[in-house]
Amino acid sequence: MSNIPFAFASTQPNKTPKSSNPTASHLQAPPRFSSQDSSSASAVIHAPTSSDVSAPTDAAINHLPPVSSQHTAPLDSVIVCERVGVGEREREREMSGSFVLSNPISHKTLPFRPTSRLLPKPNRPTSSRFLHAPPPVPSKVSRLPGNVLVRTSIRDSDTKETSSSSSPLVGEDSAVFDIGEQKIVSWVYFSVVLGVVLFVLNVAWLDGSPSGLGLGKAFIDSVSGLSDSPEVVMLLLTLIFAVVHSGLASLRDSGEKVMGERAYRVLFAGTSLPLAVSTVVYFINHRYDGVQLWQLQGAPGVHQLVWFANFVSFFFLYPSTFNLLEVAAVDKPKMHLWETGIMRITRHPQMVGQVMWCLAHTLWIGNSVALAASVGLIGHHLFGAWNGDRRLAIRYGEAFEAVKSRTSTIPFAAIIEGRQKLPKDYYKEFLRLPYLSITALTLFAYFAHPLMQAGSFGLHW
Numbered sequence: 238m239s240n241i242p243f244a245f246a247s248t249q250p251n252k253t254p255k256s257s258n259p260t261a262s263h264l265q266a267p268p269r270f271s272s273q274d275s276s277s278a279s280a281v282i283h284a285p286t287s288s289d290v291s292a293p294t295d296a297a298i299n300h301l302p303p304v305s306s307q308h309t310a311p312l313d314s315v316i317v318c319e320r321v322g323v324g325e326r327e328r329e330r331e332m333s334g335s336f337v338l339s340n341p342i343s344h345k346t347l348p349f350r351p352t353s354r355l356l357p358k359p360n361r362p363t364s365s366r367f368l369h370a371p372p373p374v375p376s377k378v379s380r381l382p383g384n385v386l387v388r389t390s391i392r393d394s395d396t397k398e399t400s401s402s403s404s405p406l407v408g409e410d411s412a413v414f415d416i417g418e419q420k421i422v423s424w425v426y427f428s429v430v431l432g433v434v435l436f437v438l439n440v441a442w443l444d445g446s447p448s449g450l451g452l453g454k455a456f457i458d459s460v461s462g463l464s465d466s467p468e469v470v471m472l473l474l475t476l477i478f479a480v481v482h483s484g485l486a487s488l489r490d491s492g493e494k495v496m497g498e499r500a501y502r503v504l505f506a507g508t509s510l511p512l513a514v515s516t517v518v519y520f521i522n523h524r525y526d527g528v529q530l531w532q533l534q535g536a537p538g539v540h541q542l543v544w545f546a547n548f549v550s551f552f553f554l555y556p557s558t559f560n561l562l563e564v565a566a567v568d569k570p571k572m573h574l575w576e577t578g579i580m581r582i583t584r585h586p587q588m589v590g591q592v593m594w595c596l597a598h599t600l601w602i603g604n605s606v607a608l609a610a611s612v613g614l615i616g617h618h619l620f621g622a623w624n625g626d627r628r629l630a631i632r633y634g635e636a637f638e639a640v641k642s643r644t645s646t647i648p649f650a651a652i653i654e655g656r657q658k659l660p661k662d663y664y665k666e667f668l669r670l671p672y673l674s675i676t677a678l679t680l681f682a683y684f685a686h687p688l689m690q691a692g693s694f695g696l697h698w
Contacts, residue, residue: 245368407639408576411556414670423567430565434510442511443696453515457615457698468609474519475613478512483617483624485509489572490632499566506564522691527605534601544683546597551679552672553579553590559671574633576640578666581657584644585625588618622646 327409445451460477461470485492485505492501533539563566579586595611629637643658645651652659660666682689 267624283520285697406576407636408574408580410666411575411578411580412561412666412669412671414671423562426567427562427565430567434506434565438511438514442514445696453511453518454696454698456511456515457519467523468605469608471520471523471609472613474512474516475610475617476518478509479613479617479620482509483621486621487628489625489628498570502563502566502570506566515698518693518696518698520606521690522696522698523606524602524610525604525606527607527609529604530608531603533603539600543597543601546593547683548679550590550593550597551675552667553583553586554675555587556580556671572628572632574629574637574640578669580640580644581590581652581659581663581666583646583648584641585618585622585646587624588646589648591615591618 272533381462404685427619439449441450442453443449443451461474463473464470485508489505492504496504532607556578557573558564560568563570567653583589592615595614599607599611626641627639643651643656645654651657
């Protein structure tokens with residue numbers, strides 16, 4: 238018999254031992270395990286006294302029912318077996334007579350005849366590197382034949398390894414793009430939808446010629462008529478966009494029940510997009526109006542700092558932005574609970590990225606219009622962070638609370654506090670196609686600034 242950690246428990250004996258203790262029982266032979274050398278094996282046996290124990294006979298061993306491999310214990314486990322159905326007082330008397338065998342039990346101590354009926358040879362690796370306790374649960378309770386309760390507990394070494402690893406994910410893996418799962422027809426639909434949206438936006442909102450509706454200019458003129466101050470107009474445009482955008486987001490659950498997910502997404506995007514375009518165009522055309530508060534564009538290192546802050550800010554886009562098929566309602570839109578990637582750094586990356594963008598542009602431009610735009614946008618995203626948590630808590634309940642407990646609003650706060658454990662290969666969560674695309678688009682937007690400014694000036698808003 239190999240020196241493997243195991244334990245025994247009382248079963249109904251074949252013969253009553255000569256003892257005054259009515260709870261005395263025979264020890265059954267242990268199940269056999271794969272041949273391994275474990276010199277540190279130990280077993281805890283609950284029995285009345287050592288004098289009440291008699292060695293099992295060969296006949297008793299042969300009549301033992303076969304034990305399935307699911308009850309085998311890893312080498313690094315200690316199995317503690319207790320008799321089931323013993324009263325509390327009898328249990329206390331049994332515990333007082335318990336004894337511990339600190340040395341491996343061999344055939345010299347409890348002889349028995351090897352037999353294949355006890356346990357078939359397990360079909361698994363026998364190397365100690367692969368014999369680990371089940372990782373999902375640190376404690377497993379199962380019942381063997383003969384009214385025996387077996388509790389397997391993981392040793393300190395395994396517990397330490399499990400606790401050092403990151404907790405299982407509750408939310409979704411963000412920025413995942415598997416080319417093999419993409420359908421060509423879906424992206425054809427996306428291209429068609431995108432073309433239709435841009436065409437309608439141009440005709441209905443941007444084109445001020447007789448062939449277009451030019452609703453965008455009428456909207457800007459109506460808001461500008463409320464005040465001669467560009468700062469006030471900038472704040473009003475931002476406020477209108479924030480109310481519509483966050484308001485429709487808050488009504489999403491009830492709206493989707495009435496209209497359906499795709500129809501509500503069309504309403505949401507079709508209303509928010511023109512307002513966002515109007516706010517951006519007005520900012521570009523009036524960014525150097527107002528009162529100049531400081532001038533740091535010629536200071537050493539300021540241009541490089543502003544460029545770097547703007548570049549990094551686009552990596553803080555909310556991961557749902559990458560689901561282009563859902564954004565265009567080609568796929569059914571969903572409210573996702575993300576947990577990996579940028580979400581490990583901050584639970585509200587869109588807010589953090591917007592703050593970085595606003596601070597960088599305000600530092601570079603340095604006037605009252607840029608400051609007003611930054612105040613409005615930052616205020617809107619702070620409200621969006623609170624509102625987003627509220628909506629996710631309603632939708633996901635305890636799952637969101639679990640994600641919230643190991644993430645933070647302030648970047649890196651959960652990591653510093655030890656609530657977020659970054660994987661060793663964390664960088665791989667950014668080596669994905671969406672982030673590579675963001676890198677290319679951000680560089681393109683930087684060099685395309687003159688084109689963006691020319692297009693905005695052409696609207697005369």
